[in-house]
Amino acid sequence: MHRLFKIYRILVAQNLKRVMEYKADFLTGAVSFLIDQAIGIAFIFIIFSQIPQLAGFTFEQIVFIYGFSQIPKGLDHLLTDNLWCVGYFIVKKGDFDKYLTRPINPLFHVIAETFQVDAVGELVVGIALMIYVSGSVNLYITPLSVILFILVIPFSMLIYTAIKIATGAFAFWIKSSGFIIQMVYGMNEFAKYPTTIYSPFIRNFVTYIIPFAFTGYYPALYFLTGQNPLFNIGGTVIISVIFMSIALLIWHKGLSAYESAGS
Amino acid sequence: MKAGIQSLIAYRMNFLGFAIGGLIYCFVMYYLWKAVFSSSGSDNFMGFSMVDMTLYLFLSNVTSQLTFSSVCDDVGEEIRHGDIAMRLLKPVNTDLSYLANEIGGNYLKFIVSTIPMIIGIEIYRTLAVGNFMFNIGNFALYLVSVILAYLISFRVNLCFGFMAFYVKNLWGMNILKNSIINFLSGMLIPLVFMPEFLRKILEYMPFSSMSYTPVMIYMGKYDTTEIIFRIAVQAVWAILLYALSKLIWFHAVKRLTVQGG
Known part of the structure; x- marks a missing residue:
């Protein structure tokens, strides 16, 4: 564990050096995502210029849900961005062999390699x-809720990571699975708004099948209202653990099915 | 063109992924707008009913598939890897070779994706409104407008692709480009909902020509004079952006140094 941590630190440091070297690159990237976010907010703002509230939520509450949903998404983006590359081209080009020849866990290595x-x-x-x-906004702040806030974010983040690992791993069978990651990851849009606006089918889908609702709306709802911690927070933890286990299972099955693409 | 069709077939899974991704997004927006309409308590929102809104969302999706251009990534990658040298060596006009390639793919998309989507949209509209509203004249004008929209989109993407001569973070640029286009073209939110002054500006920018104009024509929101005017605006932008992309190209290609071989 200590060794992994040390390796991770070295790899992150390498990444940061690269960032310092290409400052313009970093600025373009960060500014791009910032503008992307600003447009997301402008969108909510324009909608609320026409209505006082949406499905019983005020503008501020919707913004809180939106803001909350960006934290797990951003953390996952920061730490595990390289999984996209596994799906899109690392396996296809045969570059995955590199990770298999190193004396550390390939999944750990892939993830640690990029610090986005x-x-x-x-x-x-x-x-x-x-x-x-x-x-x-009238937030529900108690000592317990503050602890839960800090606790629940990593679990929400792991939902993103699990989905990327599972969908990325399909590349081991079909060479390139970027489009699958893209398709499934795109559903995180659902997490930004109250699930009560969707039809029951979609609500259940984003709760239990592709559980992005637990990366935004559900935990945020708890911090807004204090309601139902068992489902809103406990559910996030349980779903996160279940999905991570499934994702790791798929990844390991995929690894044993992997045949180098060769060149 | 043939090469474009072939590569779309080869990468059909990628296309499928994006098509399904786009549809999912439409559904998110559909439910969001449904909630907005029910919260607002009125069924008419600046001249848009919920049926209009649904048509708008799905037509925008269809239109964006047709006007989608990946030339930004293609040019960017070729510049980065130096493959652009191969294109420069060939005795064909560089941007036309990209264009021909994409038109092939778009032709196929029209057959396998646009037509079924349009049929689906019309079935929805017939059921929702109670009578068959499809107007062949509007559809023909829509196609003219879509072709211009595609040419504009191609040029805008080409200009962004040329940024690879100057910036290295193409992924970031791509995100930036897409979010700007989504917002300014009215794909995210119909321009009629925007504040008056902003709408006026955006209607004359090239972005609205890329999606909003064809969609509004299809929906029959414009009268004849307005249609002629809007299509003229599109044509002007197509020409201006053609000139701009040429300008950047000539400036950039002089700085081009390809490493290795």
Whole structure:
């Protein structure tokens, strides 16, 4: 464990050096994600210029949910961005062999290799939005809820990671699975709004099948209302653990099915 | 063109992924707007009913598939890897070779994706409104407008692709480009919902020509004079952007140095 941590630190340091070397690159990336976020907010703003509330939520509450949902998304983006590359081209080009020849866990190595600073855009916006509305929204703040807040975010993040690992691993069978990651990952859009606006089928789908609702709306709902911690927070933890286990299972099955693409 | 068709077939899974991804997004937006309409308590929102809104969302999706251009990534990658040198060596106009390639793919998309989607949309509209509203004249004008929209989209993407001569983080640029286009073209939110002054500006920008104009024509929201005017705006932008992309190209190609071989 200690060794892994040390390796991780070295790899991250390498990444940061690269960032320092290509400052313009980092700026383009971070600014791009920042503008992307700003447009997301502008969208909510324009909608609310026409209506006082949406499905019983005020503008500030929706912004809080939106802001919260960006934190797990941003953290996953920061830490595990290389999984996209596994799906899109690492396996296809035969470059995955590299990870298999090293004396560390290939999954750990793939993930540790990239430290995606572009994610700063999402994280900064997410945090800023939550702080911005914290004054005008009646948040449920107790010692317990503060602890749960810190506790639940890594689990929400792992839902993203699990989905990327599972869908990325399909590349071991079909060479390139970027489109599957793209398709499934795209469903995170559902997490930004109250699930009560969807039809029952879609609501269940984003709760239990592709559980992005647990990366945004459900945990955020608890911090807004204090309701139902067992489902909103406990559910996040359980779903996260279940999905991570399934994802690791698929990954390992995939690894044993992997045949190098050769060149 | 043939090469474009072939590569679309080869990468059909990628196309399928994006097509399904786009549809999912439409559904998110559909439910969001449904909630907005029910919260607002009125069934008419700046001249848009919920049926209009649904048509708008799905037509925007269809239109964006047709006007989608990956030339930004293609050019970017070729510049980065130096493969662009191979294109420069060939005795064909560089941007036309990209264009021909894409038109092939788009032709196929029209057959396998656009037509079924349009049929689906019309079935929905017939059921929702109670009578058959398909207007062949509007559809023909829509196609003219879509072709212009595609040419504009191609040029805009080409200009962004040329940024690879100057910037290295193409992925970031891509995100930036897509989110700007989504917002300014009215794909995210119909321009009529935007504040008056912003709408006026955006209607004359090239982005609205890329999706909003064809969709509004299809929906019959414009009268004849307005249609002629909007299509003229599109044509002007197509020409201006053609000139701009040429300008950047000539400036950039002089700085091009290809490493290795």
